[in-house]
Amino acid sequence: MPVRSQLSTAKAEETRERILTAALTLFREHGFEKTTMRDIAAAAGVATGAAYYYFRSKEELVMAFYLRTAEEMRVVLPQELVKTNDLKRRLARIIHLKFEQFAEHRAFLGALFRSAVDPASPLSPFGDETSAIREESEAWFGQALDGASTSAPKELVPYLPRLLWLYQMGLILFWIYDRSHGQKRTAALVDGTLDLIVKSIRIAGLPLMGPLRRRAVHLLKELDV
Amino acid sequence: MPVRSQLSTAKAEETRERILTAALTLFREHGFEKTTMRDIAAAAGVATGAAYYYFRSKEELVMAFYLRTAEEMRVVLPQELVKTNDLKRRLARIIHLKFEQFAEHRAFLGALFRSAVDPASPLSPFGDETSAIREESEAWFGQALDGASTSAPKELVPYLPRLLWLYQMGLILFWIYDRSHGQKRTAALVDGTLDLIVKSIRIAGLPLMGPLRRRAVHLLKELDV
DNA sequence: TCGTATATTTGAACATGTTCAAATTAAATA
DNA sequence: TATTTAATTTGAACATGTTCAAATATACGA
Secondary structure: OOOOOOOOOHHHHHHHHHHHHHHHHHHHHHOOOOOOHHHHHHHHOOOHHHHHHHOOOHHHHHHHHHHHHHHHHHHHHHHHHOOOOOHHHHHHHHHHHHHHHHHHHHHHHHHHHHHHOOOOOOOOOOOOOOHHHHHHHHHHHHHHHHOOOOOOOOOOOOOHHHHHHHHHHHHHHHHHHOOOHHHHHHHHHHHHHHHHHHHHHHHOOOHHHHHHHHHHHHHHHHHOO | OOOOOOOOOHHHHHHHHHHHHHHHHHHHHHOOOOOOHHHHHHHHOOOHHHHHHHOOOHHHHHHHHHHHHHHHHHHHHHHHHOOOOOHHHHHHHHHHHHHHHHHHHHHHHHHHHHHHOOOOOOOOOOOOOOHHHHHHHHHHHHHHHHOOOOOOOOOOOOOHHHHHHHHHHHHHHHHHHOOOHHHHHHHHHHHHHHHHHHHHHHHHOOHHHHHHHHHHHHHHHHHOO
């Protein structure tokens, strides 16, 4: 049976779960590179091959973790977004929630980004296989914008969710590199850039900004991002 | 002898060269992943271990190529920058030259970016080991700004070279992903974003932009990028 | 319940990046 | 030149991600 199709039995589902849990624990304790697939299988009490029956690759174990955080978002985010209509706060909630989910696994999330940079990888955040999850993430940003008191120029609206998602990708990359205590530099970056972004969105509507805004919209349309 | 220290003999230098040439040829013809270190060594007429005497890893062969392009920049760029004092054109020259150098190796340059995303990798563009080359790249952008007719607000000047370098990194990433014919989408992105950047630099000096600009400068200072 | 198809599990085999001790060659020194 | 030291080269060995054919367990129809 192919990997990732519906698991037929509860027992199989449980085995998959055991492998994933073992993997994440080991990744967290010893890092991604130091953990071997043999270690993972042994910790889960199965043969090496079993891990590959449930996951296509070592990286896919990290991806499974990421998918899990996306699931959690579905329960947690809506109740967060209800709390405020301040655009900056709304965006900040999305971003900080993601970082909170990632926090204890920071050291090994770089692994995901690595395959991420490979256009050929099925795990690439820009690829076809990940489009569903990417669109879901973008939709959160769309929702943050929709319910906010600040509204963006309408020509920009269709592009902002994707741009914000891209922005978040950049933040995550920065965060992975960030060796400051508690990643406080990332916190400063988030706060500072969100400020600039929200201010820019407001300013973007001013008449003076017309030419610049039209250029930007034209470019976005041309690139069809 | 450790890898990368001064090669003592011309013969050794020649062996190193042979290995590098073989590697780049094979990478170009079959891609980075498909080419094995055994292939490379065989093509260069040496034993597998020899490749590791001269290069610490497979990725370092790609890095050697990158270093070579940086060297070429030193001869080519100055005579390009003399030709115009239009800021957009000056920046465009730097960026396009790099893409021209990369062009025929596009398929395998992703490999460099992959290790790039790993903060632990010595090849990471943000790491200590690559600081010299990074600073050199930034310096080109500094030079493009210096000799341009458009001048940036002086509080921004110290940060612009690094920001432009970062911007270029993003462009390269886009380019690696760009499957359009002749990567014309990247060309559009470069042209469009350069336009926005140069216009923004001009606008940044306007009184209206004061608050936004000060915020940005404050953030840059705080992050000490 | 029996037999068959399908799902799961196994562990050895494979591929490939990397290391390393030993062999060889070249350079430096006496 | 002979000897010693250092640089270069070798190829087997190793580590680890991944594949795969075979074995086992499970579900399902008769």
